[in-house]
Amino acid sequence: MDFTIRAATLEDCKDISRMILELAEYEKVSDHVKITQRDLEQDGFSKNPFFHGIIAEVPEQHRSKDGHTKVGYSLYFYTYSSWKGRAVYMEDLYVMPEYRGKGIGKALMSKVAQLGMAAGCNQLNFAVLDWNKASLDFYLSQGCFDVTADMGYHCMRCEGAALENLAQGDS
Amino acid sequence: MFLMLVGLLFRSKGQFSRFLGGLSWYYLKMDFTIRAATPEDCIDIFRMTRELSEYEKLSDQVKISLEDLKRNGFCQNPFYRCLIAEVPEEHKTKDGHVNVGYALFCYTYCTIKGKCVYLGDLYVMPEFRGKGIGKALMSSVAKVAKEQQCTNLQLSVLDWNTPSMDFYIAKGAQDLTKSEGWHSLRFHGAALDKLAEEAPKN
Numbered sequence: 001m002d003f004t005i006r007a008a009t010l011e012d013c014k015d016i017s018r019m020i021l022e023l024a025e026y027e028k029v030s031d032h033v034k035i036t037q038r039d040l041e042q043d044g045f046s047k048n049p050f051f052h053g054i055i056a057e058v059p060e061q062h063r064s065k066d067g068h069t070k071v072g073y074s075l076y077f078y079t080y081s082s083w084k085g086r087a088v089y090m091e092d093l094y095v096m097p098e099y100r101g102k103g104i105g106k107a108l109m110s111k112v113a114q115l116g117m118a119a120g121c122n123q124l125n126f127a128v129l130d131w132n133k134a135s136l137d138f139y140l141s142q143g144c145f146d147v148t149a150d151m152g153y154h155c156m157r158c159e160g161a162a163l164e165n166l167a168q169g170d171s
Numbered sequence: 172m173f174l175m176l177v178g179l180l181f182r183s184k185g186q187f188s189r190f191l192g193g194l195s196w197y198y199l200k201m202d203f204t205i206r207a208a209t210p211e212d213c214i215d216i217f218r219m220t221r222e223l224s225e226y227e228k229l230s231d232q233v234k235i236s237l238e239d240l241k242r243n244g245f246c247q248n249p250f251y252r253c254l255i256a257e258v259p260e261e262h263k264t265k266d267g268h269v270n271v272g273y274a275l276f277c278y279t280y281c282t283i284k285g286k287c288v289y290l291g292d293l294y295v296m297p298e299f300r301g302k303g304i305g306k307a308l309m310s311s312v313a314k315v316a317k318e319q320q321c322t323n324l325q326l327s328v329l330d331w332n333t334p335s336m337d338f339y340i341a342k343g344a345q346d347l348t349k350s351e352g353w354h355s356l357r358f359h360g361a362a363l364d365k366l367a368e369e370a371p372k373n
Contacts, residue, residue, distance in 0.1 A: 005371050020282045034322070035285045043286060048248065051280040079277040080243055080251035082220040082292050083233040084359075092282050107371050113363055114370035122234075123359045124366070130352035143362030148354035152330040155347040155355060158313070159284070159323040162343025166313035166324070169306075 001102045008053030013040040015070040023094040051077045071099040074108040087123040088116030208253035213241045215270035223294040271299040274308040288316040290326040
């Protein structure tokens with residue numbers, strides 16, 4: 001199937017927001033989604049964006065039954081390792097179910113890798129849920145390694161009241 | 172975007188003092204200060220990143236140079252931010268160091284929760300542990316996160332590193348690998364090169 005991968009624009013935020021919710025449903029976390037289309041517009045398209053995006057788009061004749069031509073996306077940002085240097089973190093990678101198996105996910109991920117390397121990064125990092133076998137198998141088949149399984153790194157998070165207390169020096 | 176830390180030294184051992192002045196603030200507990208890193212600190216950050224890698228038994232993983240550290244932290248759009256824990260001269264180490272700890276972090280994004288901070292490194296030299304310095308560094312990063320409207324602070328810990336794991340859990344961190352099954356994955360080296368070469372040409 002014909003598709004193109006291009007940089008996301010402000011106008012894409014409506015479709016990105018839609019697809020974020022679809023991804024959240026797939027990952028069974030849709031009740032945790034807090035950000036809105038407006039947040040995406042402010043956070044991704046300001047002078048100092050917190051993320052960058054790429055969109056997978058199909059021609060009109062292949063639009064979805066709801067009329068969408070934007071059928072996949074990836075959001076990424078740059079980080080830094082004090083041991084390895086610049087890295088790119090792929091926060092989301094998503095393709096609408098009816099467009100899977102056509103190389104779109106691979107194309108999106110490759111594009112993030114290419115953009116990251118062009119920016120001087122030597123790692124592409126991301127996270128997957130351990131029960132998401134289809135995604136895990138896909139990623140491992142592409143040559144990545146499981147930092148958690150192989151090296152023992154655990155992902156940790158501080159939020160809400162815990163973050164509040166920490167910021168006040170109370171915990 | 173980064174909060175500058177300035178202040179005066181108060182000798183108020185065991186007490187918490189805070190000076191607020193617009194975008195400047197200051198943190199003191201016992202005899203140390205937490206402040207923003209400057210380019211001149213890179214030599215100490217470089218030294219301490221290597222000490223941290225030895226502690227994590229991963230010193231063979233360290234590839235970057237002092238120049239990389241300076242270039243990426245102190246350019247127009249820095250790739251990281253850093254806070255330093257400094258002790259007064261009279262407490263310097265036997266090698267003469269007064270910069271005894273650091274926290275290195277990046278602004279990141281979660282499409283579920285919004286703006287976040289990722290704490291990449293948190294390190295205190297062994298002889299200065301148990302004095303509240305690690306806690307002060309982490310709290311300072313959390314404060315910066317809150318002031319930038321970040322909703323989370325994220326980090327990674329090695330599963331065998333029980334003292335660090337216990338420290339973070341005690342501070343209210345959740346282990347998402349254990350509770351939700353998140354795994355970190357990585358492309359690097361030849362696998363990353365190959366992936367990038369396969370990107371569409373349009």
